[in-house]
Amino acid sequence: MRLVLRRAVLALLLLGLAAAPSLAQSRVERGRYLxxxxAACGNCHTPKGPNGPLPGMNLAGNFVVEDNSDFRAVAPNITPDRATGIGAWTDAQLMRAIREGIRPDGSLIGPPMPFEFYRGLADEDLAAMVAYLRTVRPVANASEKSTYRMPLPPSYGPPVQRVTAPPRSDRVAYGAYLAGPVAHCMECHTPFGATPGHRDMARAGVGGQAFNGPWGVSVASNITPARHTGLGLWTDAEIERAIRRGISRDGRQLFPPMGFAHYAAISPADMAALIAYLRSLPAIER
Ligand code: HEC
Ligand code: HEC
Known part of the structure; x- marks a missing residue:
């Protein structure tokens, strides 16, 4: 009897040992996917040249994301390099920076890093992102400091406590989580409202924001189900092609900063949830 028990305990211990690294591994994999x-963090944090992302510089920063009358925003190095990246930050410090916009020294991280949305990142997804960031190849690359000519808010809100993602079985709710806190589709595709710095979520997906870059000017599309100016007449396959490959319904190649280069590998289940959510938005013509 005792021997059987001892064997059972041993088997459980061995199982535990075998499971531990694979759990950690799946967390890193989840983080890599995010x-x-x-989430396409590299859309802002990976420096780009005329031919796209600079080789060997994944997430190495010093990339000017936006240069307008209000600010010159430079996305910094978020590789684990200790001197010029986030290598010396603790997990808790990194999580606070990503979700709440506060650096270890207490200073506020400025726009356009989309904190309005990242505040809704679920604890486990945030932890997975941090686990993955630890595994990125460290690159020594000092970043120019951003300049903000307008006042930044004292914070983006009270400290975030616990956040859980909606169940995947609720496609529309999970799609809303993906299009909001995770992928910040709604950051680019929703117009600003009356409160400075805040989107008018009653018009979520209506688009209209203009983005300047080497491509000229691109204007965020209306991705509500509006029939004339939105996706109302598009098939699911056409929407998927636009998101994954950057090809509009009429065959036109879309411009950045629409993140299709990253979105190509979105999982089929997440794509279905995203499309279900877009179809659930109020149809508003622009
Ligand atoms: C729309 C562009 C944009 C996206 C998307 C974005 N960031 Fe940022 N991020 C920035 C900018 C710009 C700054 C610096 C702002 C400043 O200088 O105050 C920044 C700062 C940071 C910092 C602070 C680094 C430091 O040294 O101060 C971290 C950490 C960070 N981002 C992580 C992430 C992660 C992880 C993601 C994806 C989940 C992400 N960012 C997505 C633009 C972006
Ligand atoms: C950084 C800003 C940004 C983010 C993030 C973003 N988009 Fe876009 N998106 C754009 C812009 C700008 C265009 C229009 C590009 C053009 O016309 O060349 C666009 C175009 C589109 C189109 C094509 C519509 C049409 O009429 O051709 C779809 C669909 C779309 N986005 C869906 C999404 C979804 C879903 C996400 C999140 C997974 C997302 N976008 C994230 C900026 C963004």
Missing amino acids: VEVI
């Missing part, structure tokens, strides 16, 4: 694919 950071590199659907």
